[in-house]
Amino acid sequence: MSLAPRPQAEPALRFFGYFRSSASYRCRIAFNLKGVAPALVPVHLRRGGGEHLRPDYVAVNPQRLVPALEVDGTALTQSLAIIEWLEETHPAPPLLPRDPLARAQVRAFALAIAAEIHPLNNLRVLAYLKGPLGHDQATVDQWYRHWVGEGLLACEALLARNGQGRFCFGDAPGLADICLVPQMHNARRFGCDLSAVPRLAAIDAALAALPAFAAAHPDAQPDAEP
Amino acid sequence: MSLAPRPQAEPALRFFGYFRSSASYRCRIAFNLKGVAPALVPVHLRRGGGEHLRPDYVAVNPQRLVPALEVDGTALTQSLAIIEWLEETHPAPPLLPRDPLARAQVRAFALAIAAEIHPLNNLRVLAYLKGPLGHDQATVDQWYRHWVGEGLLACEALLARNGQGRFCFGDAPGLADICLVPQMHNARRFGCDLSAVPRLAAIDAALAALPAFAAAHPDAQPDAEP
Numbered sequence: 001m002s003l004a005p006r007p008q009a010e011p012a013l014r015f016f017g018y019f020r021s022s023a024s025y026r027c028r029i030a031f032n033l034k035g036v037a038p039a040l041v042p043v044h045l046r047r048g049g050g051e052h053l054r055p056d057y058v059a060v061n062p063q064r065l066v067p068a069l070e071v072d073g074t075a076l077t078q079s080l081a082i083i084e085w086l087e088e089t090h091p092a093p094p095l096l097p098r099d100p101l102a103r104a105q106v107r108a109f110a111l112a113i114a115a116e117i118h119p120l121n122n123l124r125v126l127a128y129l130k131g132p133l134g135h136d137q138a139t140v141d142q143w144y145r146h147w148v149g150e151g152l153l154a155c156e157a158l159l160a161r162n163g164q165g166r167f168c169f170g171d172a173p174g175l176a177d178i179c180l181v182p183q184m185h186n187a188r189r190f191g192c193d194l195s196a197v198p199r200l201a202a203i204d205a206a207l208a209a210l211p212a213f214a215a216a217h218p219d220a221q222p223d224a225e226p
Numbered sequence: 227m228s229l230a231p232r233p234q235a236e237p238a239l240r241f242f243g244y245f246r247s248s249a250s251y252r253c254r255i256a257f258n259l260k261g262v263a264p265a266l267v268p269v270h271l272r273r274g275g276g277e278h279l280r281p282d283y284v285a286v287n288p289q290r291l292v293p294a295l296e297v298d299g300t301a302l303t304q305s306l307a308i309i310e311w312l313e314e315t316h317p318a319p320p321l322l323p324r325d326p327l328a329r330a331q332v333r334a335f336a337l338a339i340a341a342e343i344h345p346l347n348n349l350r351v352l353a354y355l356k357g358p359l360g361h362d363q364a365t366v367d368q369w370y371r372h373w374v375g376e377g378l379l380a381c382e383a384l385l386a387r388n389g390q391g392r393f394c395f396g397d398a399p400g401l402a403d404i405c406l407v408p409q410m411h412n413a414r415r416f417g418c419d420l421s422a423v424p425r426l427a428a429i430d431a432a433l434a435a436l437p438a439f440a441a442a443h444p445d446a447q448p449d450a451e452p
Contacts, residue, residue: 078341111341128372
């Protein structure tokens, strides 16, 4: 008879995401860094009018947004809340520093992307600009680039003040890096000029080489499309 | 000679806010709940072209947004990052539950407001709709009400599933309540129809009666204007 403690059962995880969603991309990087592999349930945001609007998905996420994570049947929403849950339940390797002031600076950088840039540029907002407001694609692209440009400049300034090391806040990737890479991917996809954010560009390139980031790239997902 | 440990010096706190900013309003509620009283530095977002654009404030927050909190001279930005810092450094009373799944649900609700509704409706976005995009006030108001309506409906659904008690997630106010009240205040200010969110309306009314929330109301601030 062994006296070793019985290992606690790992919860059953189901991840609802879309290969191109940058909030899904954030979570994929975080899962990879933590060595956690949830079962993937692809939710296609464009097919059939949008699978995120189907009643079975709305039951998972009443916000009708991806991603969502089911933990033993309990649905969690919002990428940053999912990543904080992951950090609390799987502490190694840490995605946040230990010092409260340093944690706040990393979280602020993450929010400067997740709560300031991304919400202005997601699909439903672009659809509103085109539909009810009647703008053409060129005006919508300009809107997109305006908020990315302004937001990334602020991020570059935040790092000039508080950043350090190879990545955003040190020599190990963390929450800030997890938010940066998908945002930079989107910026390139929409042809944003990144010459004003050389530090972000260099960090992004360094992060792209890490296996956890490479494996999370939209093109590497099972639901990817050309 | 006393053997009692020398009390650790409280850090010097300076809070940069604007009475009407809902992100500032969130922080004020959190400070009040924790019994923390930072020195206030009002930053007027409309006066003189916007005091948040002045070099002395941009040095505090390169994002040119309020609020910011200086802790012994170190500037923190983003209301949710500031509140998480407060929670970590002043644990009582707690603003988040202890269980990781429950914490994630509270954070998701907070983000459903702070990262989904509010970013679409802040001053700079409304200014872009009016300026570069040339929309009139009626169209801008419709935009505002559209995102508030859609966002609050999702919040109502999140609570129908996971909410409990007198407030959002229990009988003590927490992070979700801190985000809800300023958003409901804005919704009323812009004439949004709240009949579809009766649970949010009832919780908001119950919270308004708490001294920590009443003292944080925009009208009760030293920089308030009629």
